[in-house]
Amino acid sequence: AQSVTQPDIHITVSEGASLELRCNYSYGATPYLFWYVQSPGQGLQLLLKYFSGDTLVQGIKGFEAEFKRSQSSFNLRKPSVHWSDAAEYFCAVGALAGGTSYGKLTFGQGTILTVHP
Amino acid sequence: GAVVSQHPSWVICKSGTSVKIECRSLDFQATTMFWYRQFPKQSLMLMATSNEGSKATYEQGVEKDKFLINHASLTLSTLTVTSAHPEDSSFYICSASQGPLFYEQYFGPGTRLTVT
Numbered sequence: 687a688q689s690v691t692q693p694d695i696h697i698t699v700s701e702g703a704s705l706e707l708r709c710n711y712s713y714g715a716t717p718y719l720f721w722y723v724q725s726p727g728q729g730l731q732l733l734l735k736y737f738s739g740d741t742l743v744q745g746i747k748g749f750e751a752e753f754k755r756s757q758s759s760f761n762l763r764k765p766s767v768h769w770s771d772a773a774e775y776f777c778a779v780g781a782l783a784g785g786t787s788y789g790k791l792t793f794g795q796g797t798i799l800t801v802h803p
Numbered sequence: 804g805a806v807v808s809q810h811p812s813w814v815i816c817k818s819g820t821s822v823k824i825e826c827r828s829l830d831f832q833a834t835t836m837f838w839y840r841q842f843p844k845q846s847l848m849l850m851a852t853s854n855e856g857s858k859a860t861y862e863q864g865v866e867k868d869k870f871l872i873n874h875a876s877l878t879l880s881t882l883t884v885t886s887a888h889p890e891d892s893s894f895y896i897c898s899a900s901q902g903p904l905f906y907e908q909y910f911g912p913g914t915r916l917t918v919t
Contacts, residue, residue, distance in 0.1 A: 791837075791847075795846045
């Protein structure tokens with residue numbers, strides 16, 4: 687079965703600083719990887735996804751993520767953080783390899799981002 | 804973009820009573836809806852998958868008689884927590900998909916359930 691680990695429960699950065707949120711996954715086949723953001727009172731919003739091709743994926747709100755198969759990682763980055771980026775971020779892996787996990791998402795525990803002015 | 808709503812956004816109920824949570828896709832038809840449960844500081848855990856007009860498929864360890872899911876139309880799915888107990892207190896999130904695969908999921912804002 688697949689699993690996702692987000693090592694950082696809480697990260698604090700200053701506005702304008704760069705950001706990297708870590709995500710490591712475990713999956714036996716080619717992973718389908720996602721990053722979602724959850725703001726209070728709102729549903730999860732898809733930031734970006736990786737299915738295949740270019741390992742550097744561009745998303746909304748200036749975010750990007752890089753898939754590194756050798757490290758089983760899919761870290762999320764942003765060059766300059768805005769105060770409005772404060773939220774909780776979830777990495778997820780999807781299974782298409784069949785079995786009971788087919789078509790389902792497995793989420794990491796989330797990383798809470800705080801942005802200082 | 805596709806919008807999914809949930810109602811109510813929060814609910815408090817007494818132990819032993821039942822609570823119904825609605826999940827609606829507002830501007831698209833959802834062939835598949837997913838129900839998740841999220842504990843504080845923990846990940847979203849998939850509870851069940853429902854397809855319109857058929858019985859829901861529950862994940863291992865989820866009591867189907869306790870968490871009744873109905874997906875009677877292409878825009879509405881309901882989750883009923885029957886005979887709720889304090890340990891059922893949690894944040895319940897639904898998502899809706901226009902297709903059979905997960906990558907088309909759109910998430911609702913969630914429902915906070917507190918059982919006293």
